[in-house]
Amino acid sequence: MLNDFTFAFIKPNAVKNSNIGPILSMINKAGFRISAMKMIHLTISQAESFYAVHGEKPFFRDLVKFMSSGPVVAMILCCDNAVEEFRKLIGETDPARAGEGTIRKLFATSLQMNAVHGSDSNENAIKEAAFFFSEFERYYS
Ligand code: IDP
Ligand code: MG
Numbered sequence: 834m835l836n837d838f839t840f841a842f843i844k845p846n847a848v849k850n851s852n853i854g855p856i857l858s859m860i861n862k863a864g865f866r867i868s869a870m871k872m873i874h875l876t877i878s879q880a881e882s883f884y885a886v887h888g889e890k891p892f893f894r895d896l897v898k899f900m901s902s903g904p905v906v907a908m909i910l911c912c913d914n915a916v917e918e919f920r921k922l923i924g925e926t927d928p929a930r931a932g933e934g935t936i937r938k939l940f941a942t943s944l945q946m947n948a949v950h951g952s953d954s955n956e957n958a959i960k961e962a963a964f965f966f967s968e969f970e971r972y973y974s
Contacts, residue, residue, distance in 0.1 A: 839915040839952045840961035841923075843904035846946035848872075853906055856936055856949065863922050865910040868973040869966045874904040883964060899945055905963040911973050912923065916958055919965060921953040 843856050860867070875883070880900040887893050912918055924935025928947055931938040940948035952958035962971075 835849055836915070836951045837915050837955065837958075838909050838911045838962065839958045840950075840965070841908045841910055841919060841952070842965075843906040843908075843946055844946060844950065845899065845905060846942050847948040848904055848906060849939050849941070850942070852940050852948070856940060860908075860910060863912075863918070865912045865915070865919070867908055868911045869909040870906065871965070871970070871973045872904045872906050873965070875901045875912055877901045883961070886956065888892045896945060900942075906937050908961050909966060909971055916955055920953070923951050957966050 841860075843853055844883060847853070857867075860933065877897055881888075884893065884896055887896065890896075910919060922936060922974040924931025925939040925946060926937075927944050928937045928941030929944075931941070936949050937947045942948075952961050
């Protein structure tokens with residue numbers, strides 16, 4: 834897909850570890866334009882809504898606790914084939930399996946605290962972007 838976008842956030846562990854700057858630098862160097870960005874501390878109920886698809890998983894409660902433990906930096910990122918390109922840049926969910934030079938390989942502290950989120954489909958990118966941002970907070974498409 835041309836000129837499309839994905840939704841991403843920098844997770845609380847990477848924010849706490851002062852890795853916002855290095856991660857944004859990698860995102861820009863990889864050719865993404867930042868169309869929207871904000872720092873936000875999710876409530877437990879907001880984290881539950883965002884990860885509702887994982888509601889039945891054994892790691893759900895801990896994930897929600899982690900995701901509401903501190904602020905995240907939420908973003909809408911634009912480039913051609915954005916969803917797929919961003920998933921390549923961040924690497925596998927489990928940092929032990931993530932490729933060398935990927936964001937998760939470099940900045941994850943565990944499987945749960947894997948530094949960044951990236952949408953897994955165009956449909957979810959649209960939903961997740963709308964969860965965090967209004968139309969007035971977006972500057973490119
Ligand atoms: P993704 O973030 O690569 O799309 P998902 O399977 O959608 O991976 O899982 C969402 C998030 O839940 C992961 O990024 C990670 O933070 C956490 N997670 C996934 N699987 C596990 C697990 O087995 N144990 C603990 N946390 C997990
Ligand atoms: Mg996912």
